[in-house]
Amino acid sequence: MTIEQVASGDMATHQVKVEGFGTYEVEEGTKLVHALEKSGVDVSHRCGGLARCTTCRVTFAEGEPEMGQVEHDSLEEDGELGNFRLSCQVRVDRNMEVSVLMRASDKGWEPGPEVEP
Numbered sequence: 001m002t003i004e005q006v007a008s009g010d011m012a013t014h015q016v017k018v019e020g021f022g023t024y025e026v027e028e029g030t031k032l033v034h035a036l037e038k039s040g041v042d043v044s045h046r047c048g049g050l051a052r053c054t055t056c057r058v059t060f061a062e063g064e065p066e067m068g069q070v071e072h073d074s075l076e077e078d079g080e081l082g083n084f085r086l087s088c089q090v091r092v093d094r095n096m097e098v099s100v101l102m103r104a105s106d107k108g109w110e111p112g113p114e115v116e117p
């Protein structure tokens with residue numbers, strides 16, 4: 001995003017397609033977990049976005065971004081590396097197609113504490 005885009009309020013957006021829900025226009029840099037919630041998908045985030053609970057799990061059909069160290073270490077520790085990604089650790093920087101693996105309503109949970117922007 002350029003300084004001009006920020007100044008003019010013309011933020012770049014990307015399309016996030018959520019399997020079973022629809023396709024949503026999402027501002028660049030938005031955490032994927034926030035994009036999902038804003039789109040009405042009750043994705044779980046039981047640790048509040050700290051990469052600890054792994055309940056915000058998603059899989060990518062398209063547009064999977066690189067993984068950061070915190071996410072990598074959390075998934076490796078749980079033996080889940082390669083099985084899914086943590087939507088609290090992914091920022092939308094391209095078009096994406098995802099499936100949400102744990103919905104709060106399916107589990108009978110509240111989604112979890114608010115995740116920092």
Ligand code: FES
Pocket residue numbers: 044045046047048049050051052053054055056086087088089
């Ligand atoms: S790992 Fe807990 S909210 Fe993402």
